[in-house]
Amino acid sequence: MVSERGLQVLRAIVQDYVDTREPVGSKTIVERHAFGVSAATIRNDMALLEDEELIAAPHTSSGRVPTDKGYRVFVDHLAELRPLSVAQRSAISSFLDGPGDLDDTLVRTVRALTQLTGQVAIVQYPSFARANVTHVELVQLGGGRMLVIVVTDTGRVSQRMTWVGAEFDDADLARMRAALAALLVGRSVRDGLQRIADHLATVEATASTDAATAAIVRVIAEELEEFRQDRLVMAGTANLARSEADFRGSIYPLLEAIEEQVTLLRLMSEMASDEQGLAASIGRENEQFGLAEASIVASEYDATGARARVGVMGPMRMDYATNLGAVRAVARYLTRLLDEDDAGRVRGVQDDASPAQDEAGRSRGTQDEAAR
Numbered sequence: 240m241v242s243e244r245g246l247q248v249l250r251a252i253v254q255d256y257v258d259t260r261e262p263v264g265s266k267t268i269v270e271r272h273a274f275g276v277s278a279a280t281i282r283n284d285m286a287l288l289e290d291e292e293l294i295a296a297p298h299t300s301s302g303r304v305p306t307d308k309g310y311r312v313f314v315d316h317l318a319e320l321r322p323l324s325v326a327q328r329s330a331i332s333s334f335l336d337g338p339g340d341l342d343d344t345l346v347r348t349v350r351a352l353t354q355l356t357g358q359v360a361i362v363q364y365p366s367f368a369r370a371n372v373t374h375v376e377l378v379q380l381g382g383g384r385m386l387v388i389v390v391t392d393t394g395r396v397s398q399r400m401t402w403v404g405a406e407f408d409d410a411d412l413a414r415m416r417a418a419l420a421a422l423l424v425g426r427s428v429r430d431g432l433q434r435i436a437d438h439l440a441t442v443e444a445t446a447s448t449d450a451a452t453a454a455i456v457r458v459i460a461e462e463l464e465e466f467r468q469d470r471l472v473m474a475g476t477a478n479l480a481r482s483e484a485d486f487r488g489s490i491y492p493l494l495e496a497i498e499e500q501v502t503l504l505r506l507m508s509e510m511a512s513d514e515q516g517l518a519a520s521i522g523r524e525n526e527q528f529g530l531a532e533a534s535i536v537a538s539e540y541d542a543t544g545a546r547a548r549v550g551v552m553g554p555m556r557m558d559y560a561t562n563l564g565a566v567r568a569v570a571r572y573l574t575r576l577l578d579e580d581d582a583g584r585v586r587g588v589q590d591d592a593s594p595a596q597d598e599a600g601r602s603r604g605t606q607d608e609a610a611r
Contacts, residue, residue, distance in 0.1 A: 262302030307522025353475030365545035485554035
């Protein structure tokens, strides 16, 4: 059984080891921390911590370092999240503020987070598989091009240009919109994909398909598939090389996980959150994912009803208090930003789809979409 003072000794060992990368001894603890007891008493406390496998000696006669179990106790019971400074909050704002679609926003998010923490930053794409399609719009762009717009009840908006090879009058466009609405509106993304597959199988079997409508349906299917895909955005991989000394073995498993993404997607999805939406997976807790020497800390963010995580990955010797505070702050900022952007994008789509828009405006919108 570890005493309250023993836990505070563990806190001191974790903090000093993170700061110095040197094993921590009893004399150092007495000199740096105001425990008001002798080094011999601290050694007794450290012996109990070692018996509980919370600290370990990396070498004979050396000081002690935290184990992954010790880091877990620290994170769960001892870490005090450090609030971000005014300068750090200003840095987040300068990175994330400004126009951009979801892809651009998440790229800027990982760049901000890796600069704040010095770790590999990871953001999950929100999964919109359960979202419902609320609107499908078609806008002719001239020259046989069509802008296809799909909106869901989560505020997610897709705009995609496709080649249909013909021009349509208002009656034909109305007919195509009505057919697409009957097929998709009010359906979930998952159900919509199934209905599209059934529809295409039917029209191909009867050879009675309208080529333009079929092309548009296929484009919508590709966009809906994007809506439900699990993906990650990452930045800061070079930071692993800078902290290679903190890994007892090779950093290759981490680089492989970054490259393939599947492992990190599973890990990020399976982490258990506390009541604040924060989660940490430390050392041997990641053994089944092949990342037994790494730690990941994450926080949940909300993309208008679709929840996902933003986090950082690095060695077990990381500044958990600072990193947890950083991912929480970034997640909260990202949630607010996406709420505001989703409302703006829905209004923008409604404006873009207006019959009164001129050809020049449509062309500019197409160029922007093609660039994205």
